[in-house]
Amino acid sequence: MKYTIKSKEVLPQRQVDLSLKRLKVIPSEVLLDTRIQILKLDRNKLRSVSQIGCLKELQILLLSKNELNDFPLEIQYLVHLERLELNQNKIEAIPSGIFLNLKALKYLKLSNNRLSDLPKDLSTCSELQYLNLAHNLFTEIPKSILTLMSLRELYVDNNKLQKLPSDLFLSLSLKKFSVSYNHLKEPPDEVCAGGLKQIQSYFLQLQGGQAREEKRVKVIFIGTSLAGKTTISRSLSRGKIMPVLEEDRTVGIEISEFQINDFTFLFWDFAGHLEYYVTHHVFITPHALVILVVDLHRYQMDNIQCFIDLVGFWINNLLMRVPDSVVLTVGTHKDLCHPEEVELKSRDIEEKICSMLDEHKASLLHFINNLGEQNLQHHILNSVRKVELFPNVIKTLPIVYKTVELSIIEVTQSEDSPEHGIMDLDHLLSEILLRNDHSDLDKELLKDILRYLHRIGLIVWYEDIKSLLNTVFLKPSFLITVFKMLVRHDLAKQLERIPAEVLVSERSFKRDVLKWLEMLRSKAMLRLQAIRVLVKHQLENLPLRDTKDLFHDLLGNLREDGKLISLLVHFQICMPVRNMKDLNPRAQEFVPGNPWSVRSLPKEMCYLFPTYLNTLMEVTERWGGDHSEDIYVRVYFSPQIPEGFFQRLMVKSCSFYTTHWVEKGSFLLVNNGKPLMIKENNQRADSYLEIRSRRPKKPNDFGPLWDFKLTILSIMEKLCKQWPGLFYFIRTPCRTVGCPEEFEWPDIEGPGSVFDMNKDDFKTCETCCNTVKMELLLP
Template sequence: MAQINGNPNTQNEDDYSGKKLKALPRQLLQRGADAVKVELQRNRLRQITDISQLTNLKELNLSRNEITDFPVEIRALRQLKTLYLNQNNIKTIPENVFPSLEKLNFLKLSTNRLEKLPSDISRCQDLTYLNLSNNCLKDLYPLVGLSRLKELYIERNQLAELPDRLFQNSSLNVFKANGNPLRKPPGEVCAGGLKDIQNYFAMLEANAPDVYTVKTMFLGNSMAGKSTLCRSLKEGCPVQVAEADRTVGIEISEFTVRDGSDSIRFLFWDFAGQEEYYITHHVFITPQAFVILAINLSSYKMDEATFKENVVFWITNLQLQIPDSVVLLVGTHVDQCQDENEVKKKKEHIEEQVKKMLDTHTVNLEQRRKNLQEVDDPSSNSEQINQIERLTEYKLKVLELVPIDCTKPADIDKLKTRIKAEVLNKDTFPSIEQTLPRSYYEVENHIQELLENGDIPEHGVVSQDVLLCELKNRLTTLDDDKLKLILQYLHRIGVIMWYKEIPELQESLFVKPSFLISLFKTVVRHDLVQELNKISSAQRKSENALVVDKKRWIRDYEERASLSNVAIRILVRTELEKIYESADKELIEEVVGSKNKEGSLLSLLKHFDVCLSTKHNSGLNPKANEFCPKKDWVPSNPTVYELDACMFPSFLPDNMQVEREWGSNSSEDLNIRVYLMPEIPHGFFHRLVVRTCSFYSPFWIGKDQCMLCCGDKRVLLRERRFDEDQFIEIRCKESALETSEDIQKAWKVIKEIMKRLDRLKEQWQGLCQKVHSPCKAQDCEDFFEWTDWHDWLEDSETNRFNLGLEEKTTCRNGHQRRTELLFPRTPDA
C-alpha cells in the first residue's frame, strides 16, 4: 500500500489522498518518468497543470475533487491505462484528447455534469470499462465502434434512445442503464439486461409503431373516493361505489383513450386506503407512474393535521420511493361541500401547502449539501454530498388540484380530458412514448385469446413450459429466449406477473394479476379478525383443527401479529372456492400449500418482506452453532425451528417482549446509528426486520424494536427519533465483547445487517443516509462519523475499516475509547 505521507514506495506508487491539495505537489512532479501510479482522490483540485511531466504514468486517480474543466494535459500521458475522474464537476470534454490515449482501458467519469461526449472517444480502442453514470448525457452515438468494451454504465442520465449498433459489439457483457427516460428500448426492456436489449433490437422493425402505456395508481385515504373515480373514468359516466363494496387490497382494470391517430392505454391500479394494506404497496408501486391522489374535500379541514393525514403522508412516500413520478391531485365529494366558495378555499389551501412542502424539501437538501461542503475536509463527506446532489435531480411533479363531483357526467369528462392532456405533455411525461416491436403486441393479444378460449385456466396460473408451447404454436418466428424477453416486459408493466427470481415460482406465470391480488387480500386485509371468526366447523375439520385452535389463531394475531399457517390455508382455500366454483385441487395445494410444503402465496409474501416464518423460541443457548454467511448452518436443536405460523411485524402492538429479553443498555455496547434522510419510510424498519430475522434465529420482534441472536451475540435493532432526526440503531450487548476476537465477530453480524439495510434502501430512490457511532461517555452528545463505509460493506475479503485509525479514538469533548469499539477495526491495523 502507498505511504500515507505521499512519498514514493518501492512499487512506484504515490498516494496523496485526502491531503486538501489545491495544486499538484512539487514533490510529485519531480518524480517525472518514475511515477507509475498516483492517488490524488479526495482533495480540492480544480485545475490540473504540469501533470504531462509524468510521462510513464499508468494509473491516475483524480476522483472526488472539484475539477470543472477536463484536464487537457492528460493527452500527453500516452502510457495511461487507468483513469478515475468520477465525482467532480466536469461539464465538457474537448476533442483530440482520447486519440492520444491509445492504451487506456479503464475510464470512470461517473457523477459529473457531462452533457455530451467527444466524437473521437471511440478512438480509445483498448477501452474495456467505461462508467458514465450520473451525468446529463442525451446521446451515446460517439461510443459506437469501441470494439473491446466489456462493461458500460450509463445509469441516471437523460437518454431517450440507445444506438442499436452499440449492442452489436460482441465484447460487451455488462450494461446498466436504469434511471433514464428511455423509449427505445423502453426502460422495462433494459431492466432485463444486455441480452434482452440485443433481442429487442433484433426484433425491432424499421417502421415499428410507438405506443402510449400509462400505469395509473389511485392513492388516498380510506373512503376518499378512489374506486368511484377509477370506475367512473373507465365507464365514462358516474359509477357509485357503496361503502360495503370498497376496495380490499388492490383492484386492477384497464381502458384505452383515443386522441386522433394516437391511443393511450391506461392500466388502473386502485389501492385500498386502510393502513393495513400499506405493507404490500411496495410490491406494485413502480417508477415513472402517474399517481392520482384522491382527497375528500367534504371532510377536509384547513389545518395542519388534516393536510398531513390526507396529503403529506402520500406525497412524502412518493418522494422517497418514486421521486420522478407525476401526481394529479383530485378533490372528491364536492357535491357534499356547502358551496363553490368552500371548494375554492380548500383547493387553494391544499395547493399552497403542497408548494410550501416541496420548496422546503428542496431548501433542506440544499442546506444539507452546503453544510457538508463547508467542513474542513469536504472530501470526507463526498459520499453524502453525491447522494444529496442525486436527490436534487429528482423532480416530483404535483399538478394543480382538480375538484370533481363524481355524480356529474360533465365532471368525469373534464377529469378524463385533463388526464389525457397531461399524459401527452412531453414535459410532464418525457418517456411516455415507447417504441416496441410488433411481436410484443402479438404475444399479449395471444395470451388474452388463450384465456378467452379456455386454453389457459380461468384463474390464469400457467406453467412456463405450457405457455411457451402455446405461444410458439401461434408465433413460429419467436424462440424461447425472445418469448421470455417479451413476458418479462409484460411483467414489468403489470400486464402479467412472473416472479422468476423466486425459486419456488420461477416456473409459474400469473397471466391475470387480479388473481394474484385476490390471494394477497385473503391474508393482508383490514377485517382479518372478522374473516377468522367466519371459519366454519367444516373448514376447521378439514385441517383437523378445534374451536380452541380457532380462538388461539385470533388471539395470536391480535396480540402477536402471528397468523397460523393452518388458518392461512383455510382462508385462501375459501377465497379460491368462492371465486371459482369448480376449484382446481392442484392449484389450491400449489397456492396454499400443505402441512409439509409451503404454498406459493407465502413464498411471495416472504419474498416481498411482508411476513416471516415464526419459530418456537426457546431460551438462549450460548453453545449454539454460530451463523456464518455463505456457510451452511445446522441448528443445535432442529425442533426449535419447526415452521408454525407467519408473523406480520407491521401489525405488532408493542415492544414488551423485546424489552424483557434485551434488558438494559450499556454504554459499552457496540452502538451504530444509521440516519435515513429526510425520514424513515413507512414500513422500512419492519421490512429490514423480516430480511434480518430470516437469517438469524432466535429472534424477538416488537412494534419498533427487534432482538436477534447469533451464537452468544445479542443484537438489538430499533427505529428511533431524536429531536427531528430519525435513525435505525444497531446495538450488540457488551457482555459478549470480552476479547478483540469477540468484537470482530460482533462486527461481522453488524456488517450483515447493514448490508441488508443498504440493499433495502435502494428501493427508496429519494433516500440518503449517513452512519455514525455515538461517543460512549455518559451525557456526551459527540459522535464519530463513518466515511466511505460502503467500501467496508462491499469488501467480502476483509472486516477492516478506516485502516489509518489509532488504537484509541478521542471525541471532541476529550472522551477516549478503544477504536475497535467504535469502528470495525482490527487491532493490528
C-alpha cells in the same frame, strides 16, 4: 473483467502514489522523474496538470476526484497510456485530436463530468476495452464509440439519452453495458432493465420487422379509505359516473386498462385500508401518474392531524419511494360542500403540501393541484402529454411485442384458461406459439417479451423467486387478491367465520380455531394449518369454477411450500418460525466450541406476521430495561420510517439470527450469548431506530459487538434501497448521562470500509466536555 496491464519491461513498474494529498499542483520532482509508469493523483485539488506531457513513459494515470474544468491537453503526448481515469471532475468538453496518439489506451473512465460529446478521433483507439461515461450530459451515444472494435464494457447510466444506436448491439464485442436512469424511448427502459441480451434481442427484432409507437401510462390511485378512489377510477374508465357501494371497498388493488384518445392507461386502484400499506411500496413504481384522492368533505382546515392522515402521509410515502413522482391531487365529495368551502380547502391543502415539500427540499415531486376542478379526464391527458413530466411515455417497440401481448390477452380470456390467470410458464409459451403466426418465435425472445410485460405491470413473473420461476400470473390483480387472504384488516373475523365443513376437510376442529385466534392475538403467528383453512375458505367465496388445483398450487403439501408462502416470505411479509411454544426456540444456540444439541423439528410450520404484532412485555422482560452504560446507536430517518420498514427489518434480521424475541416496535436478537435490542421510534421529527447492547466487560469483546451492530446496519442499509427518497443518519449519543450531544458517523460505504480509526483514540464532547473512549462510540 480484470485489466492487468502488462509491463513492457521485466522490472517492476515505476509507481508514484500521491492520492488524497490535497495537492493543488503536481510536485516538480515528480515531473522530473520521466521514467514513472504509474502515477496516482486521484482525490486531490488539482485544477490543471501542466507539464504532465513530459512523463512520456506513463501507462496508468489516475486523476479522478480533482477540480479539473478542462481536459488536460498534454495527455495527448502520453503515447504509452493504457489506463486513464478522469472521473469526478468538471470537464465539459474534450478537444479533437487528443486520442490520435493514444493508440495503447485500453481503459478510459470519464464518469461524473459535464460531457455531452466525444471527439471523432476516439474511434482510433482500437485497443479501448472499457469506457465509462455515466453521470454526464449525453443526449446521444457519440458516433466515435460505434467503431471501437475492442470495446467490451460501456457504462452510460444517468445521462439524457433517448435512443440507443442499434449498431452498438448488433456487433458482438460488447459484453457489459448499463444504461439506467436515462429517458429512453428506444429501447424503452423496461427493455434495457433486462440487460445487454435483452437489448440485443430487441434490436434484432426491430431490424427484422416493423416498429410501432406505444403511449401507455400507469396511473396509481392512492388516498385514505373511502376517499372515492374506486369511484373515480371506475367512472373514468367507463366514461360515466359509477357509484361504488360502501361494502364494495377495495381489497388490495384493482387493475383496469382503458383508452383516452391516443393514450392507453393502466389504472392501479389501491385499497386505502391501513393493513394493506405493507404491500403498497412493492407496487408503487416510477414513471407513473399518481392520483391522490382527498375527501374534501372530511377534510378539516384547522386540524393538522387531519392533513397528515388525508394528504401528508401519502405525500411522504411517495417522496420516499419514488422521489420524482408526478402527483395530481383530486378532491371528492364536493357535492357535500359549499362551493366556497371547496375553494378554501383546496387552497389550504395546496399550501400545506408546498410547505411540506419545501421542508424536505423536495422540488422534484411535480405536484398538480386539481382539487377544486371538474374535468379530470382532460387534466390527466394534459399532464401525460407534457414531455417534461413524462419524458418516456412514448415507447418504440417491435411489432412482435404487441402481437405477443395480444396472444396473452387471448390466452387469458380463452375458455380453457383458469380464471385466476396463474399459469405454468411452459404451458403459456406453447399457447403463445399457437397464436398469431408465432410458431417460429424463439422461446428466449418470448421470455424477453414476458420480462418486458412484467416490468410494465401487465403480467407478473417473479423469475428471481426460485419456486416461482415456472409460474406466470397473467392477472396481477388476482395475485394481490391472494396476498390479501392473509394480509387483511379483518383476519381474526375471517378465522372466526370459517364454516365447519372447511375445518373438517382440513382435519381441524372448532377448538383449533380458538387456539389459532389466541396465537394470532398474542404472538402474531399463524399455523400452516390455519393458513390452509383461511385460504381454502376464501377461495371458495371467489367466483372461480375449480379451486382444488389452485389451492394445491398455492399451499403445496407436506413436502414442498406452496407459492403463496414463497411470495409472502420473499416480500418479507411473514417469516417461518420453527417453534411455536415461544416466540423463540429455547433450545441452545450453536456456539463454536460448545457441545450442540440438535433440536427436534416441530410437526408443523408457523409463520410470524409482524403487521399483527401487539405490544407484549416479553421483549422488554428478557432485555431487562435499558442501562445507563449500554452502548447504543441511533439511526435517524427523514422524512420518517416508511410504512412496513421496521417489520421487514425484523423479518430479515430474525431470519439471520435464529435466537430472537419480537413484539410490536422492538425485537431482541442473540448472538454468541450477547443480546442486541432494536427499537423503533416513529414520531414526527423524531423518527429513529435504536440499536442497543450491554457494555462488554472484556476489551476484546468490543470488536464482535460492533460487528453484530454493523450486520444489522447493513441489513437496514440494503432495505433502504427500496426507498430511494429516504435519508438516514447514524449517530451515537454522548456517553454522559443527560447530555444531548450526538456524534455523527461518517458515511458508510459498505461494511468493513467504515472506519480506520485508532482504537485508543478519545473523543471530547463539545457540549459536556467529557472525554469518551472511541470504542464506546464507533466500530
